[in-house]
Each structure stands twice: as structure tokens, then as C-alpha cells.
Amino acid sequence: MTSHQAAPAELNLTRVFDAPREIVFRCMITPEHLTHFWGPAGTSAPIEHIRVDARPGGVFETVMVNDADGSTYPTKAVYVEVTEPERLVWTETHSGMTMAATFVDLGGSRTEVRIRQTNVPEAMLSPDAQAGFRTSLDKFAAYLHSLS
Amino acid sequence: MTVVARDELDATFMALADPTRRAIVARLARGDATVNDLAAPFNMTLPGISKHLKVLERSGLISRSRHAQFRPCHLEPAALDAALGWIEANRRIWTERFDKLDAHLRAIQATPAPGGEAADVD
Numbered sequence: 001m002t003s004h005q006a007a008p009a010e011l012n013l014t015r016v017f018d019a020p021r022e023i024v025f026r027c028m029i030t031p032e033h034l035t036h037f038w039g040p041a042g043t044s045a046p047i048e049h050i051r052v053d054a055r056p057g058g059v060f061e062t063v064m065v066n067d068a069d070g071s072t073y074p075t076k077a078v079y080v081e082v083t084e085p086e087r088l089v090w091t092e093t094h095s096g097m098t099m100a101a102t103f104v105d106l107g108g109s110r111t112e113v114r115i116r117q118t119n120v121p122e123a124m125l126s127p128d129a130q131a132g133f134r135t136s137l138d139k140f141a142a143y144l145h146s147l148s
Numbered sequence: 149m150t151v152v153a154r155d156e157l158d159a160t161f162m163a164l165a166d167p168t169r170r171a172i173v174a175r176l177a178r179g180d181a182t183v184n185d186l187a188a189p190f191n192m193t194l195p196g197i198s199k200h201l202k203v204l205e206r207s208g209l210i211s212r213s214r215h216a217q218f219r220p221c222h223l224e225p226a227a228l229d230a231a232l233g234w235i236e237a238n239r240r241i242w243t244e245r246f247d248k249l250d251a252h253l254r255a256i257q258a259t260p261a262p263g264g265e266a267a268d269v270d
Contacts, residue, residue, distance in 0.1 A: 010235075011235050011238045011239055011242070013239060013242045013243070013246075015246045015250075017246075017249065017250055017253055018250075018253065018254070018257075019253040019257060023253065023256075023257075024249075024253065027249060027252065027253065033252065033256075036248065036249075036252040036255075037245055037246075037248035037249040037251075037252045038245060038248075039245075039248075040240065040241045040242075040244035040245050040248075041244040041247070041248075113246070115242055117238055117242070119157070119158070119161060119234070
């Protein structure tokens with residue numbers, strides 16, 4: 001048993017879009033596109049605050065603005081991997097969270113995007129930790145909910 | 149968006165990194181249990197279980213009575229909720245983001261090229 005196992009907070013999410021993979025991928029690294037969807041419901045992501053330098057080590061910055069009260073949530077990240085149009089990985093500099101997006105061409109102009117979000121920087125993921133991620137905590141969460 | 153102290157969350161997720169500790173938490177979600185109760189189904193020694201319980205206790209996920217003779221373990225839902233809340237909050241953000249991306253992709257693909265003929269509409 002290792003005492004410094006990385007914490008496996010992990011979120012896995014998959015979504016299929018009716019669009020070619022190249023277009024979906026470009027949407028994720030282009031401010032003119034990001035501004036339309038980056039802020040979740042009730043927020044917006046003004047284009048003037050989006051910075052994208054899509055290459056390993058390049059910055060990815062956004063500001064989400066709460067539509068109701070104008071409060072802002074700035075996020076700074078650094079790209080770890082940019083493999084167009086297949087894979088995009090970035091690590092948030094303030095939280096250390098890593099987001100990995102994988103783009104799968106399903107044919108017929110349909111694209112599956114798989115998001116894996118973990119609360120540790122990609123660089124810190126030991127083989128042990130990666131093995132731990134396979135037992136994902138969101139399944140555990142579903143199980144616990146089923147008990148109550 | 150809920151902000152929870154990151155150190156606390158780390159401790160919680162660290163504690164939940166181990167399958168035995170997750171099983172202990174799942175067992176305690178059904179009700180309090182003593183160390184003996186917990187050791188039996190896992191085929192573990194009492195010291196082995198105690199080690200796991202210490203990690204869980206330090207993370208705030210469980211508490212143990214100081215007074216009762218068998219010191220039953222009790223799940224602390226707030227700590228667990230914070231951990232599960234992290235997952236739920238982020239799932240919601242991505243789901244809502246993808247809803248918007250879906251609409252955006254439809255919009256840009258439906259737009260006719262500038263100066264071109266209007267797209268066919270069924």
C-alpha cells in the first residue's frame with residue numbers, strides 16, 4: 001500500500017455531437033467558438049477574456065461571468081497535449097485539475113467527445129494513480145446514491 | 149459554483165482512493181458499526197482495519213465515539229457530500245457546456261456561406 005497515492009477524484013463524461021470531428025475540435029480551441037458555449041447555464045464567457053495558445057505549454061484562459069450578479073470566475077490553464085483533431089489535455093494552474101478531451105470520429109459527421117477530469121495534474125499521475133482511476137469514484141457515487 | 153477547501157477535498161479523495169476504505173464507507177452508509185463488525189466481511193485483522201479507519205477519521209469522513217465501549221464508527225455525510233459534490237458540480241458544468249456546444253454546432257452548420265444561397269429547408 002502506498003501512502004502517497006494520488007487522490008482519484010475523477011469525472012468521466014461522454015457526449016456525441018452531430019458535427020465532423022475537425023469542427024468540434026476547432027470549437028474547443030477557438031475563442032470565437034468558445035465564447036458561445038464555454039460558460040455553463042446562467043453564465044457567459046466574454047470573448048475578450050479568452051486566451052488560447054493551443055500548443056503544449058501554451059495558455060488557456062477564460063473568465064466565466066455570472067449573468068445574474070456579474071461575479072466572475074477566471075480560470076487559467078496550460079495545455080499539456082494538443083493533438084488535432086484527436087486529443088486535448090490541459091491543467092488548471094490554480095487548482096491543479098487536469099482535463100483531457102478525446103475526440104472520436106464516429107463516421108457520418110458524428111463525433112464523440114470524452115471528457116476525463118481529475119483533480120491532480122497530469123504530470124503527477126503515477127502508474128499507481130492511473131490504475132486507481134480505473135475504479136472511478138463517480139461509479140462509487142452512483143452506488144452510494146442507490147443505498148439511500 | 150460551490151467552493152470547498154481544496155485540502156479537505158484532497159484528504160477526502162485520498163481516503164477514498166482505496167477500495168477497502170470505499171467499502172467501509174459504503175457499509176457505514178447503511179448504519180454505524182464497530183471495528184469488529186467492519187473487520188469480519190473484509191477478512192482483515194483488527195490492526196489492518198484500524199489503519200484504514202484512522203485514514204478515514206483524519207479525512208473527516210468518519211467519526212468514532214470517545215465514550216461508548218466499542219467506539220462505533222459513524223459516517224460523516226458532510227465530508228462525503230463535499231467529495232461527491234465536486235463530481236456532481238463538475239458534471240453539471242460540462243453537461244451545460246455541452247448543451248450549448250451542441251446548439252452552437254447546429255447553428256454554425258445551418259448557416260449558409262456568406263453571399264451564398266439560403267440553405268434548403270425541409
